[in-house]
Amino acid sequence: MSKGQYEKLKRTGQEINAVCDVQIGKQRELQEKQVYVDLFAAVKSLALGEKAEVxxxxxxxxxxxNTNGxxxxxxxxxxxxxxxxxxxPAADKAKRNEIQMILMSEKLEQGIEYSTQDLLEEWLTAGVFEETDLVLLDRIKPIFMN
Known part of the structure; x- marks a missing residue:
């Protein structure tokens, strides 16, 4: 095999690897989103009083x-x-400002920083789901589904 053929073959291999890496990344992203799709479908079922496979x-x-926090x-x-x-929503503006001050205070005084994952778990533990929680579910979905 000549050096030119080798270089061409090497380039082709690198291109194939790059395409595979992109496809693997897309597949992982889809799998990660599916985890949230499944979770939110279960929450919706529970809020509607239906049985949910968890x-x-x-x-x-x-x-x-299964925790009632x-x-x-x-x-x-x-x-x-x-x-x-x-x-x-505008109706939550005052409460949001209050919570924002509490979060900033906790961060400065105690070094507490919340992650979306920690808060999602806290959200899930906040008692039995009711149909009124579906509005809140719709509000948090974009955080995890984008």
Missing amino acids: NHLKAAWQTAL KSDRHLVTIKLELIAGISS
Whole structure:
């Protein structure tokens, strides 16, 4: 094999590897989104009073869904929106400003920083799901589905 043929073959191999890397990345992204699609479908079913299959969800989410915590799901929704940098409805403006000050204070005074994943688990533990929670579900979906 000549050096020219070798270089051409090498380039072709690199191009194939690059295409494969892109496709693998797309597949991983789809799988990651599917995890949230499955979670939010289960939450919707629970909110509608239906049975939801949760055995295929992450263990932490399964635990969260079976925990009846003391958090206020509406307030956690606003926290999620703040952390994710998305807007809240105008009706929540005053509460959002209050929560924002609390979050800034916790960060400065205690070094506490929340992640969207931590807050999602807190959101899931905030009591039994009701149909009224579907509005809150629609508000948090964009945080995890984009």
